[in-house]
Amino acid sequence: MRKSKYLLALILLSLSVLLGACKFQNKASNTIYTTIYPVYSLTKLIAKDKLVVEKIVKDGAEIHSFEPSSKDIAKLTSSKAVIYLGLVDEWIKKPLEGTNVKVFKASTGIDFLQNDPHIWTSPKLLKKMAKNIEEALIKIDPKNRQYYERNYISVLSKLDELDRQFQDVASRAKRKEFLISHPSFGYLAKDYGLWQYSITGVNEEEEPSAAKMKEIVDLVKKKNIKYILVDPNENLPGVKSLAKDTGIKIVYAYGMGIVSKEQSQKDTILSLMEKNLKAFEVVLSK
Ligand SMILES: [Zn+2]
Structure with missing residues (x-):
């Protein structure tokens, strides 16, 4: 009697271990990795809860100088699939060489201008990225094809709306040029007939030189610029003194x-682009 109770306990214990292992296996085999936030957010909007979508570049980290840790590389090589942008996150390539991990590029069909990776700030290019991601998800998980197709259509309609709104703001704009601390909106400028002036280069996040600041002060005077776009996550003290010296206002x-x-938790790339739309409406207004 005592022996059978013991046996039952043992069976129950092994069952629960087995179930736990299955669950873990399930999570691992359902996890796909993305690299940077724009790819992550778009992928999440289309995959929703059918896959576990993770991102390698952590919240608060900067993409241009990012280098994966050995932990990051272990995550990449053990994942089911990886979706990356291209240009700025080519660091995924080497660790994934010779592995069975499926790799998808979200920028397929998009030409990068010079060395500028910021394609995700143009709604027109976001539409192409969303299509590439939808196709990747269908290849990764074909049984949920219709689910991904539906989610993609819903993302696309929101991007169409954003596209129309940016077109509208650009066409009504009092001025076509804008000043920005870090040049993240070059593709938006190109696609909507605007001109971007920036303090730093496309792959730089550091403080500009005194000569560069002097050039910007002259530009502000010459063009009578009223605003500067700044990402609240960037820390460029020079921008604050520029604003103080020239009287231009900071718009986030x-x-x-x-x-x-x-x-990362509360917004999506769509809600951030809606905030960007409002910011552009302000800086192009006078
Ligand atoms: Zn950047």
């Missing part, structure tokens, strides 16, 4: 090169 916009934990 989200280039998504650094994304805070709060934004």
Whole structure:
């Protein structure tokens, strides 16, 4: 009697261990990795809860100088699939060489201009990225094809709306040029007939030189610029003194090169682009 009770306990214990292992296995085989926030957010909007979508570049980290840790590399090599942007996150390639991990590029069909990776700030290019991601998800998990197709259509309709709204703001704009601390909106400028002036280069996040600041002060005077777009996650003290010296006002916009934990949890790339729309409406108004 005592022996059978013991046996029963043992069976129950092994069953629960087995179930636990299955659950773990399930999570691991359902996990896909993305690299940077824009790819992560778009992928989540289309995959929703059918896959576990993770991102390698952590909240608060900066994409241009990012290097994966050995932990990050272990995550990449053990995942089911990886979706990356291209240009700025080519660091996924080497660790994934010769592995069975499926790799998808979200920028397929998009030409990068010079060395500028910020394609995600143009709604027109976001539509292409969303399509690439939808196709990747269908390849990763074909049985849920219709689910991903539906979610993609819903994302696309929101991007169409954003596209129309940016078109509208640009066409009504009093001025076509804008000043920004870090040049995250070059593709938006190109696609909507605007001109971007920036303090730093496309892959730089550091404080500009005195000569560069002098150039910007002259530009502000010459063009009678009233505003500067700044990502609240960037820390450029020079911008504050520039604003103070020239009287231009700081307007927040989200280039998504650094994304805070709060934004990562509460926002999506769509809600951040809606905030960007409002920011552009202001800076182009006078
Ligand atoms: Zn950037």
